[in-house]
Amino acid sequence: MARQPRADAVRNRGRILTAARQEIAERGPDVGMDEIASRAGVAVGTVYRHFPTKEALVTAIVNESMEQVADDSERCLAFCEGGEPARDQLVAFIKALITLSGENQAVLAAMETLGASKGADVAEARATTAITRLIEIGHESSSIPRHVTVADVYLLLGTAPYDQPASTRERWLDLMLTGLMTAPEERPHDRQ
Amino acid sequence: MARQPRADAVRNRGRILTAARQEIAERGPDVGMDEIASRAGVAVGTVYRHFPTKEALVTAIVNESMEQVADDSERCLAFCEGGEPARDQLVAFIKALITLSGENQAVLAAMETLGASKGADVAEARATTAITRLIEIGHESSSIPRHVTVADVYLLLGTAPYDQPASTRERWLDLMLTGLMTAPEERPHDRQ
DNA sequence: CAATAAGATGAACATTGGTTCCGGTTATTA
DNA sequence: TAATAACCGGAACCAATGTTCATCTTATTG
Numbered sequence: 001m002a003r004q005p006r007a008d009a010v011r012n013r014g015r016i017l018t019a020a021r022q023e024i025a026e027r028g029p030d031v032g033m034d035e036i037a038s039r040a041g042v043a044v045g046t047v048y049r050h051f052p053t054k055e056a057l058v059t060a061i062v063n064e065s066m067e068q069v070a071d072d073s074e075r076c077l078a079f080c081e082g083g084e085p086a087r088d089q090l091v092a093f094i095k096a097l098i099t100l101s102g103e104n105q106a107v108l109a110a111m112e113t114l115g116a117s118k119g120a121d122v123a124e125a126r127a128t129t130a131i132t133r134l135i136e137i138g139h140e141s142s143s144i145p146r147h148v149t150v151a152d153v154y155l156l157l158g159t160a161p162y163d164q165p166a167s168t169r170e171r172w173l174d175l176m177l178t179g180l181m182t183a184p185e186e187r188p189h190d191r192q
Numbered sequence: 193m194a195r196q197p198r199a200d201a202v203r204n205r206g207r208i209l210t211a212a213r214q215e216i217a218e219r220g221p222d223v224g225m226d227e228i229a230s231r232a233g234v235a236v237g238t239v240y241r242h243f244p245t246k247e248a249l250v251t252a253i254v255n256e257s258m259e260q261v262a263d264d265s266e267r268c269l270a271f272c273e274g275g276e277p278a279r280d281q282l283v284a285f286i287k288a289l290i291t292l293s294g295e296n297q298a299v300l301a302a303m304e305t306l307g308a309s310k311g312a313d314v315a316e317a318r319a320t321t322a323i324t325r326l327i328e329i330g331h332e333s334s335s336i337p338r339h340v341t342v343a344d345v346y347l348l349l350g351t352a353p354y355d356q357p358a359s360t361r362e363r364w365l366d367l368m369l370t371g372l373m374t375a376p377e378e379r380p381h382d383r384q
Numbered sequence: 385c386a387a388t389a390a391g392a393t394g395a396a397c398a399t400t401g402g403t404t405c406c407g408g409t410t411a412t413t414a
Numbered sequence: 415t416a417a418t419a420a421c422c423g424g425a426a427c428c429a430a431t432g433t434t435c436a437t438c439t440t441a442t443t444g
Binding site for chain 1: 343347351352356360363368369370372373380
Binding site: 200236240 | 401403404405410412413
């Protein structure tokens with residue numbers, strides 16, 4: 001019969017995961033493996049026992065964040081289907097994510113690749129489905145302009161100025177949301 | 193009397209500069225020194241004879257780009273003072289820069305630090321002065337909304353999605369310009 | 385408690401990229 | 415043309431980082 005995993009091993013695995021979560025949230029996916037290891041109170045070799053490569057570890061963490069994003073999107077969709085205006089829910093979703101990305105670089109990293117991976121990631125697929133539906137509802141009820149697509153949302157999320165002060169980030173969000181919610185025919189600037 | 197610089201030295205200096213220009217334009221400021229050197233048909237040591245450090249070389253190149261940007265801004269201001277609508281000139285300036293940043297990563301690098309260096313750079317100061325004046329004129333003639341500032345322009349330029357296809361970049365620019373040119377009171381999305 | 389397989393350790397290794405430096409070369413000047 | 419100061423080449427150096435491995439430790443099982 002297969003021996004059950006050693007107690008210290010599962011404990012260490014947990015420590016490594018939380019350490020990586022914190023470290024990546026604070027300093028991004030470029031932290032050294034040794035920093036993660038030392039924060040976990042463990043040697044580098046131990047990290048490599050649990051994760052074959054740095055990429056594997058980082059991916060695991062980033063996927064967790066992506067899962068949260070997917071949860072968020074589905075919650076917003078649920079609210080919307082529960083009667084809340086689609087536009088408000090979309091805006092709320094975007095605002096929440098932008099705020100999060102300023103505090104958690106893992107979320108940021110997840111956002112930067114949004115829409116790039118062709119649906120390979122489960123969580124991203126969930127989010128895409130939910131947001132697509134949300135926008136659809138917005139179209140039907142005319143609370144979201146016809147031309148808005150999921151790609152727009154991803155584009156918006158992917159270009160947030162994460163390393164700027166909060167006031168600047170807010171200003172930026174304001175510009176973007178205004179652009180997003182304005183129909184083409186009422187745009188003030190000359191179109192070429 | 194001081195000897196005049198050797199002919200091959202000035203020739204090599206030129207080669208290094210053009211190689212660096214091309215390499216940085218195509219692949220960004222992260223290219224290896226050896227790549228620049230080999231493109232210039234020269235050994236690394238020679239590059240270091242002309243530039244004390246990689247940063248010095250990159251800065252030199254990026255400053256060149258910044259100079260172009262400054263030129264652009266002053267030309268737009270001149271047009272404006274010559275009777276062209278301020279808004280059109282501002283939009284033209286932004287559009288040109290966004291296009292350029294997609295083709296020349298040196299311009300992109302310059303844009304990313306825009307507004308960060310506190311006027312230390314001469315070229316940036318020139319651009320800032322010109323754009324500030326341009327916006328001022330736009331305010332007076334009411335062709336640019338009151339709340340628009342240079343900081344807005346820098347924010348916009350600094351978050352352009354450089355690694356996206358042209359159509360996406362255009363869409364993004366459209367969103368941003370709409371946001372920029374829309375006065376606060378006529379924004380469609382809920383303000384919190 | 386003894387045997388053992390799994391786990392932990394951390395020094396050593398490999399790679400990458402900036403930087404240095406010494407031996408050989410060459411344009412300039414007298 | 416000879417003397418020389420500047421220049422060039424590129425191998426070697428160094429620091430940072432991801433990764434491996436031989437050795438020691440320990441939780442589990444019988």
